[in-house]
Every structure is written in structure tokens, then in C-alpha cells.
Amino acid sequence: MTLTDYGFDSATVQVPEGLEAARVTAVNRTNCEVITETGPLLAELTGRLRFVAESGMDFPAVGDWVALNRADDFALITEVLPRASVLRRRRPSSESEFQLLAANVDVALILHGCNLPVNVRRLERFAAMAADGGVQPQVVLSKIDLFSRDEAVQAVAQVAHLGDALTVSALTEGGADDLMRGLEPGRTYVMLGPSGAGKTTLLNRLMGRADDDATETGADFATREVRAGDGKGRHTTTRRHLVRLPSGALLIDTPGVRELGMTDMHQGIDDVFGAISDLADECRFRDCSHQGEAGCAVGSAVERGELDQSLVDAWHKLEREAAHFERSIAERRQLDKATGKLYKSIMQGKKDRR
């Protein structure tokens, strides 16, 4: 195995005199896992690299090429080599800061798991994030075995503006073959998508492995069933890691959505929305849309002045998930303040009615 097998190209990756090139396959808290000409290795960052780093973008990420200073008993990353592309997202806590998710990626495989209806907005957001960093987006409809033929055709049409979607199933014989054939040796792919979309399952399949092997191969390759109630994942994968597939393509698996800022909401909001959901359980009709139906507990709370209509609107929006994380930080803070008060009054109102 040589570095070329991990995508090394001497024309684009230039290593300073006296140092050796390595590629980062995983980032730990105190060191990085790298692949070198002689195999995998743990490497630490030099103090200087830490010192001159101005933001998270200056630290190595999975997929990065780095310069390594190696002796018998140590390996130090002295610098991050120039990146051909980046996959980055805005930090949820800051408007200007970015978090680097991966580097030197050619194609982002954006997974949607067909156990849930297609969320076009979310796919668009992932695609935009990829394109923003010079990464080519490719939508992949996974778990296609759970869609009927009609549903599959409709789903592909729904995302046609993002290019031709691939459809895969990790369960059916040959269900991942098209994808497998499409992954070119020496190129780097990253899988993005919400928790439970089937990313790691697909990785295992592409590795030619059954999921039962996972215990032998470690946490990076573990998969878990989605929640029965809402079909969402359980955040099984906890770190980004790069592997070389038997086909020669390089694939980065990532933890699901939480990390992409879609669910790191402030607790206050979760509480109040939870309270509205509880109220909704008291509506007369189970399929109440809370838009003025008779016997709507949410509507009554608004009428009694216990609940602000704007919060109900926000809650409706939340149900359309995309809006959940789109809300600007400022709006969130404002909402948080408002919800602190309202949460109390809703809970009080509930008690009074008991």
C-alpha cells in the first residue's frame, strides 16, 4: 500500500524538504490518525502549529494532507498542506466562524433514508454546503427498498434540480452495486446525511462486510436501528473517519445531522415546543392540524392568552424540520427569552385544567 492508494498526487500535494507526507484518516482529541508511506500511525501536532492556528480551519481535519516530522519514537504534524477542497459549516454558536468537517474531498454523497419522506430542503442545504467548499454534491436515496416504485420515481423527480439521484439499498442483493461502480479509485468521497440514513451500513457493504462484523471492527463501523416512533437515527457514528474501500475509492463516514447544526437547539426552545406537543395530545381530533379546528387544545391555549400564536407558528415550522436550524441565532435568542416565560404559563395552565 502506498500513499497513491490514498489519493496522493505529487503534482498537487507538495511536501517541504526533509518532511514526509501523510493523510489524516481520523482526528482525536489529542492526536490524529494518519496514513503514511509505511502504514497507519498516530501523530501529534507541533506546539507551533497549535500556536499559529487562528481558527479551527487551521487544524488538520479528516482527509487533510499534512507534513510529518518523524523519528523512531515520535511523529509530529508540522503543517497542514494546501487543501483542494473543504467541507465546512458555519458554527451554530457563531455567525462568522466555520467548523471544518473534511478536506480534499471530491464528491459528497448526500444520503436520504427512504424510511422517511424526502426532505428536499435539507438535501439542498447539504448540496449547498458541499458546493460552497468545492465539493461535488451527489444525492443518494438510500433504503430504496422501503419505497414503492412510484414513490421512488417521485422522489428522484423531487430532487432532479440537484442532479441525477442514485438509489441504493444495503439490504437487497446488488442494491449498492451502481454506487460501488460509480466510486473511482483514488478519489475521495464523503457521506453526509441525517442520523439513521444508513451511511455506516452502506460503508460496511462497500467494504464487503456484514453489519455483524461491527463488533470486531470497532465503534466506527457500528450501526443501529432507527427509533420506532419517528424513524430518526440514534447518532451511532461519533467521529469522522476515512477508509479505503476494496475498490480503491476513499470514503469518509460522518456522524449524522446533530453535528451539522440542525439539532443543536437551545434547551429552552425544546422545552416549550415539547410543551406545545403535549398540549396537542389533548386536541379532540388525533389528526388535528391546529389551524382552528374545533376542540383544538393548542388553539384554546392561544385564545386564553397562555400561548403566543408566534410560538405556535414557529412550532409548525419546526415540524418542517428545515426551518429548525435555518432560524438565525438572533431569532433563536429572542425566542428563547420569550419561551422562558411562556413555558411557565403553559405548564401552569395545564395544571389549572386538571
Ligand SMILES: Nc1nc2c(ncn2[C@@H]2O[C@H](COP(=O)(O)OP(=O)(O)OP(=O)(O)O)[C@@H](O)[C@H]2O)c(=O)[nH]1
Ligand atoms: N430497509 C433498509 N434499512 C437500512 C438500509 N440501510 C441501513 N438500514 C438500517 O438503518 C439503520 C441505521 O443505519 P446506520 O447505518 O446506522 O445509519 P447512519 O446513517 O450511519 O446513522 P448515524 O451513524 O447515527 O449517523 C440500521 O438499522 C440499518 O440496518 C437499507 O438499505 N434498507
Ligand SMILES: [Mg+2]
Ligand atoms: Mg453511522
Ligand SMILES: [Zn+2]
Ligand atoms: Zn389541535
